Amino acid sequence: ADRQYRQGVQDHVQHHDVQGDARRARDAVDGPEGKELRRAEEEGKRHSKGEDPQLDKKGS
Numbered sequence: 001a002d003r004q005y006r007q008g009v010q011d012h013v014q015h016h017d018v019q020g021d022a023r024r025a026r027d028a029v030d031g032p033e034g035k036e037l038r039r040a041e042e043e044g045k046r047h048s049k050g051e052d053p054q055l056d057k058k059g060s
Contacts, residue, residue: 010016029037 028034
């Protein structure tokens with residue numbers, strides 16, 4: 001699963017305008033739909049179970 005994920009990320013970065021995507025996302029957050037995007041982010045956070053506890057383990 002990890003290998004598939006990494007390959008997918010690498011493929012996306014190589015074949016998409018990542019800088020352009022980031023610029024459009026920033027413009028959306030700063031623009032008229034920003035309020036709605038922030039509200040959606042907060043809603044998603046309410047449903048989150050938090051960080052994976054495995055991330056806190058040292059020396060794994």
